[in-house]
Amino acid sequence: MTRIAAIAVFWTCLLAVLYLLRRQRNVAFWPLLALSAILLFNLFFTPHFYNLEMRGGHLYGVPIDIINHASKVAVLSLGMTLVIGAGGIDLSVGAVMAIAGATMAHLNIEAGMAPGYCILAALATGLLAGMWNGFLVAIMEIPPMVATIILMVSGRGVAQLITSGQIINFNNPVLNFIGNGFILIPFPFILTLVVFGVTYGVTRGTALGFMIEAVGDNEVAARRAGLSAKTIKFLVYVFAGLCAAVAGLVHTSNIRSADANNIGLYLELDAIMAVVIGGTAMTGGRLYLASSVIGAILIQALTTTMYAKDVSPVVAPVPKALVILAVCLLQSERVRRYLADRPNRAQGRGNE
Amino acid sequence: MRQEPLLTMRGIEKSFPGVRALKDVDFTLRSGQIHALMGENGAGKSTLIKVLTGVYPRDGGDMAMEGTRIFPSSPRDAEKFGISTVYQEVNLIPHLTVAENICLGREDRAAGIIRWKKVRERARKALARLELDDGIDVEAQLSDCSIAVQQMVAIARALDIDAKVLILDEPTSSLDEAESDELFSIMARLKKRGMGIIFVTHFLDQVYRVSDAITVLRNGQLVGEYSAAELPRLELVARMMGKRAEEVKRLEKRAAVTTKSGRKTVISVRRLARKGSINPIDFDLNEGEVLGLAGLLGSGRSETAEVLFGVDAADAGEIEIDGRATKVDSPAKAMRLGFGMLTEDRKYSGIIPNLSIKENIILAMQAKLGPLKKIPPRQANEIADGFIKALDIRTPSREQLVKNLSGGNQQKVIIARWLAIHPRLLILDEPTRGIDVGTRAEIEELIRKLRDEGMSLLLISSELDEVVRNSQRVLVLRDRNKIAELAGEDISEQRILHTIAQ
Ligand SMILES: Nc1ncnc2c1ncn2[C@@H]1O[C@H](COP(=O)(O)OP(=O)(O)O)[C@@H](O)[C@H]1O
Numbered sequence A: 001m002t003r004i005a006a007i008a009v010f011w012t013c014l015l016a017v018l019y020l021l022r023r024q025r026n027v028a029f030w031p032l033l034a035l036s037a038i039l040l041f042n043l044f045f046t047p048h049f050y051n052l053e054m055r056g057g058h059l060y061g062v063p064i065d066i067i068n069h070a071s072k073v074a075v076l077s078l079g080m081t082l083v084i085g086a087g088g089i090d091l092s093v094g095a096v097m098a099i100a101g102a103t104m105a106h107l108n109i110e111a112g113m114a115p116g117y118c119i120l121a122a123l124a125t126g127l128l129a130g131m132w133n134g135f136l137v138a139i140m141e142i143p144p145m146v147a148t149i150i151l152m153v154s155g156r157g158v159a160q161l162i163t164s165g166q167i168i169n170f171n172n173p174v175l176n177f178i179g180n181g182f183i184l185i186p187f188p189f190i191l192t193l194v195v196f197g198v199t200y201g202v203t204r205g206t207a208l209g210f211m212i213e214a215v216g217d218n219e220v221a222a223r224r225a226g227l228s229a230k231t232i233k234f235l236v237y238v239f240a241g242l243c244a245a246v247a248g249l250v251h252t253s254n255i256r257s258a259d260a261n262n263i264g265l266y267l268e269l270d271a272i273m274a275v276v277i278g279g280t281a282m283t284g285g286r287l288y289l290a291s292s293v294i295g296a297i298l299i300q301a302l303t304t305t306m307y308a309k310d311v312s313p314v315v316a317p318v319p320k321a322l323v324i325l326a327v328c329l330l331q332s333e334r335v336r337r338y339l340a341d342r343p344n345r346a347q348g349r350g351n352e
Numbered sequence B: 001m002r003q004e005p006l007l008t009m010r011g012i013e014k015s016f017p018g019v020r021a022l023k024d025v026d027f028t029l030r031s032g033q034i035h036a037l038m039g040e041n042g043a044g045k046s047t048l049i050k051v052l053t054g055v056y057p058r059d060g061g062d063m064a065m066e067g068t069r070i071f072p073s074s075p076r077d078a079e080k081f082g083i084s085t086v087y088q089e090v091n092l093i094p095h096l097t098v099a100e101n102i103c104l105g106r107e108d109r110a111a112g113i114i115r116w117k118k119v120r121e122r123a124r125k126a127l128a129r130l131e132l133d134d135g136i137d138v139e140a141q142l143s144d145c146s147i148a149v150q151q152m153v154a155i156a157r158a159l160d161i162d163a164k165v166l167i168l169d170e171p172t173s174s175l176d177e178a179e180s181d182e183l184f185s186i187m188a189r190l191k192k193r194g195m196g197i198i199f200v201t202h203f204l205d206q207v208y209r210v211s212d213a214i215t216v217l218r219n220g221q222l223v224g225e226y227s228a229a230e231l232p233r234l235e236l237v238a239r240m241m242g243k244r245a246e247e248v249k250r251l252e253k254r255a256a257v258t259t260k261s262g263r264k265t266v267i268s269v270r271r272l273a274r275k276g277s278i279n280p281i282d283f284d285l286n287e288g289e290v291l292g293l294a295g296l297l298g299s300g301r302s303e304t305a306e307v308l309f310g311v312d313a314a315d316a317g318e319i320e321i322d323g324r325a326t327k328v329d330s331p332a333k334a335m336r337l338g339f340g341m342l343t344e345d346r347k348y349s350g351i352i353p354n355l356s357i358k359e360n361i362i363l364a365m366q367a368k369l370g371p372l373k374k375i376p377p378r379q380a381n382e383i384a385d386g387f388i389k390a391l392d393i394r395t396p397s398r399e400q401l402v403k404n405l406s407g408g409n410q411q412k413v414i415i416a417r418w419l420a421i422h423p424r425l426l427i428l429d430e431p432t433r434g435i436d437v438g439t440r441a442e443i444e445e446l447i448r449k450l451r452d453e454g455m456s457l458l459l460i461s462s463e464l465d466e467v468v469r470n471s472q473r474v475l476v477l478r479d480r481n482k483i484a485e486l487a488g489e490d491i492s493e494q495r496i497l498h499t500i501a502q
């Protein structure tokens, strides 16, 4: 009985948020609408989907799994939003995750360092990787796609070097906690909220967000207005590298081993997809941070739903792609203009 | 009795969020008529044309070609009704050849394979009808051709589809005089064949040279349709501006020369040069004075300004400010020294199109403050509202995206961006390019006001009369060299032309 009441309260809140977003023409409306559709589907067709349980002070349930598993991509997508907003792209974040994970595991197991130092060192590798990308794009002026493919391809090699080609297993309570811990809700999602808070604070608490948007929308004009486009572009890659390191720690900790070949594999694509679903234009400009996180959760919700419905993993990408395509189309100005004008068109034809 | 009109538009309505761009507009085009569409920036000219060519669906009203109602859904669709358009930015594909561009979408095919020989043949024929066949190589890549040739190609495309209506939106703004003449003679020929031509331009001379009829729009409404022969120039300008004729006369008057000798020099430029851009040049910029730069296109006017503002760093010479020599190697540096620069190409290097008016206005100010000192939202709103009011920027709100403003209003936003940092030197490169008469007068007023408040200004304009009217001193440039400096009473159009021609 209380569960039904809780579900009713949840849906009322969700619909209210949707209504408000729609009224403000907020871009987060579309990904949230799609997410709601999936939740609605599950309400009717997936038994136990909404069953949340408290066990030992931890919250368990399918929705909790979704936000837990979405965390890696959500963190990546926050850094990626800044990069894409500044008119760039970072294809190397998956490989950087592997480097960060390898560093953490290697220092803990082979060098016997304390977990705190392992984590700091891993974050430093992300920082370094971001600086490398930033250097190539901002200083050497290599097109972002090309510049970041270099690290995307070579990064896993670097990670293999660090682990000497081995899969390093570890078992340290602190390191395990990053990807598996709970503080009521899963720690990876708490990390996501923290990274979101930091990203939001850094971009909106200062003028950096505005400057990124200006550079991404018209770099030439931004430079003529006295902005240092180089510095800004450099910084967004550094930030994306840092986010990738955080995501790498989560992933590595989650499987308790540094597997250089598989950590973060293809996640750069999911991150880019989350950003696009969120409504940030691939050509740069406005940043939509919260919307990107919703995009990441949407991708994970689709995947989880497919598992729950026993859709064969072979065909699962197809329905997933269709939903993503639909959201991307709705985000496109052109399609939206067409839909908005449809009544007029129909009228026009009718008069003919 | 007059023949039945070729094209009629009746009661056309079109709204954008927050803007009613067209209100009950009528427009009538007859065959064999050149019809000028006039109005200030933002009057709705481009919108009317876009409605006609199916870029935007109309909200209301009727359109008919030779009595048949039409509902074009895209420019391509409009071509099917015989309506062909040459936009200001040539809308062809630069990497294709001339022939491909003329026949694009209607290539001759055999079994699905394009027959290139046929295509080239057809392209030549279309150019021949313009008597241009020997001047233009149909196999040349379009991007290698001059803007003038590109426009001719666009017109040839119109001929190839047997268009009955040809629309030219600001066709001459990037053409030199000879090229414009060529265009006008082509227009005359097309007119003789019975084509109806809609012509949008800011140049009054050209309107009177070629048009038969003039339709004037103002704030999205029809002011009236006139016969060109019966509408005096002053009257036309007055109607476009919604002002009385006497008022117009006053605005066009030359500024009184107020130079007092011994004004304080703010900036001295000494032997400033950059290879391939400008040869060593000297000049002073004084407090409360406008220094004009005159010269033909390519004489080094914009290049001088860009080196001064650090867009392209100088490789020799120096800039002396308050008696101290400095190097300006980036716009950021120039800004810290108190320079501002309105660039020549608004779209390319001026506006941030997808950001709001407010954000565009505070951009330079924020850049100067650095990323950590964010301008508080309240203050940003006040600054934006202040400039929207002071410069009379026409917009429903400060949150409107700049790309949705008309050219003149965009220009004002960028001027506001620079005024917000209280520069001591403001460089204005073509401040009135592509802008209607009314806004032009307002910008000239503003230049005078800033000068009187003690600002130093550097003014570049292709319109000689504008330089003459507004400058206290004029540098004349030729082939990247300064060839003369005129002051006070010596400044006149004749004198400048004479100097250049020497
Ligand atoms: N796509 C658009 N969205 C919103 N407003 C627009 C759009 N296009 C034009 N406008 C507005 O409509 C009015 C008319 O613009 P336009 O037709 O471009 O004027 P003109 O070509 O006469 O200078 C202006 O106020 C302009 O800001």
Ligand SMILES: [Mg+2]
Residues within 6 Å of the ligand: B045, B046, B047
């Ligand atoms: Mg226009």
